[in-house]
Amino acid sequence: MPVGPFGIDPAIWAPLRLVIAVLLAVGLVFNGALAQIYLERKIQAIIQDRLGPLHTGPWGLLQTFADAIKLLGKEDIRARLTDKWFFLAAPSIVFSPMLASYVVIPFAPGIVGADLNVGLLYLTTLGSMTVLGIVIAGWASNNKYSLIGGLRSAGQLISYEVPQILSLVTVVLVVGTLSMVGIAESQPGWQLNVLVLPLAFVTYFIAGLAETNRAPFDLPEAESELVAGFLTEYSGMRWAIFFLAEYGEVTVVSSIVATLWFGAWHGPFVEVFPLLGVLWFTLKTYFFVLVFMWIRATLPRLRIDQLMSLCWKVLIPLTLTNLMVTAILLLVFPTTVVPVAIANWILLAFFVVALPYVQRRRLVALRERLRTAA
């Protein structure tokens, strides 16, 4: 009889491993969401010169637990004119792809659910599946605001998938593998990909903000114009599942950024204690989670036409140019990435300098047109 790890029969070990992995991922998502809600409140409070949660537990730490228990205890409401099965299914359709993403995230050397050799493709695939759930939630709610939220979400997520994938492809070109573990291993020490491909990082980060429906791209749930978009009819635990999915998605996008551009688990003393990699990886990931919150507290929400023109007129041409330049330079100089790095920094500088200039030109033109019309 064959014996697998821990002396367990492999036929039992395989499903057992699956159960353990799913439970771990669920635990990570739930605890991560609790921590992130607390962090979000505190950070927004600090930025807005307030104190934030303070009274429940030390430094208000237990506030999110109290809120979670409140959500669990709420009555499960479904309006009569909503479409029953679609309404009930939508939260799980949003939640499960996010949960499945945790399979390929490399926490530390050897600590990864499965080292798929198409890991990055797998992540983008799952990221694109959440749209389905949001669109269904919007339609099934039988509510104009929800419907508009769902429509916006579909348009936004499909559009921003293009620059997102193009930025990822640029990294894959340089690294030469789609496996998340392979990408992590390719950047030991200080050879971080962000030094080589800063523009791909910036474009991916912007597209990632839009993919996760975070401010300033949270148009599908814009509370000031759409009540809460596709979330309007949801309450209690179903609403909470949407939010868990959103925070989980933010964590996944942050960990993709940490893995692709910031060396995943690499940090001091990882060679000696491989488990230390989990700490470095978590710190890097949560740094980007904090940046997400910082941006949310800082920037106002875009209009839908601004959102679309940013994607189609700025990000897609830029990422396409970046991809082409990177591919050509890698073909011309197959042994070194220095030319790619130089080109990328130049393109980034161009992006940073040109964007405000173009905006100002457009504003001037708009004012001119208004004046002639008046």
Add this chain to the structure above:
Amino acid sequence: MYDFIEPALFAALTIATIASGAGVVLANRITTSALLMAFTFLNVAAMFLLLGAETVAMFQVLIYVGAITVLILYGVMFTPQSPRPYGLFFQTQKWWAAVFVVPIAIFVALVSFTFKDSATVAPRGGDLLPLATSVFRDFAFPFEVASVLLLAAMVGAIVLVKRDEE
């Protein structure tokens, strides 16, 4: 000892694919059809996974579930959500459908029953490299032709729906 698992999984996926595919045509409500279609695509992707073609499976989900189904739902969402008589286009043309489907079905059945397992086993390491070399090296020209065709179709679609500006 556990060799029966893979054929059993494959059989389950086949049945699920056919059943949900039939459901797409037979369902009364177009949203149900769209969701069942997504389910069909997922089953097909799972079959690709079982066959060791994981890249094809990923693209199957990325494009068909993540984009095509969403676009269809996008269109469907403009239909009001109220009970009304459904006269779907393809549900009134059973006999015509049979006329077109039967020859194809016979052909597919013939091919699938004469299919022989090729002796060459795909090397380990996934289908990423074989797929990439076949698309971008061996069949680069047909690939480019197909992409030009798609581009032309896209330009044509934009021209068709574009309003005349006064």
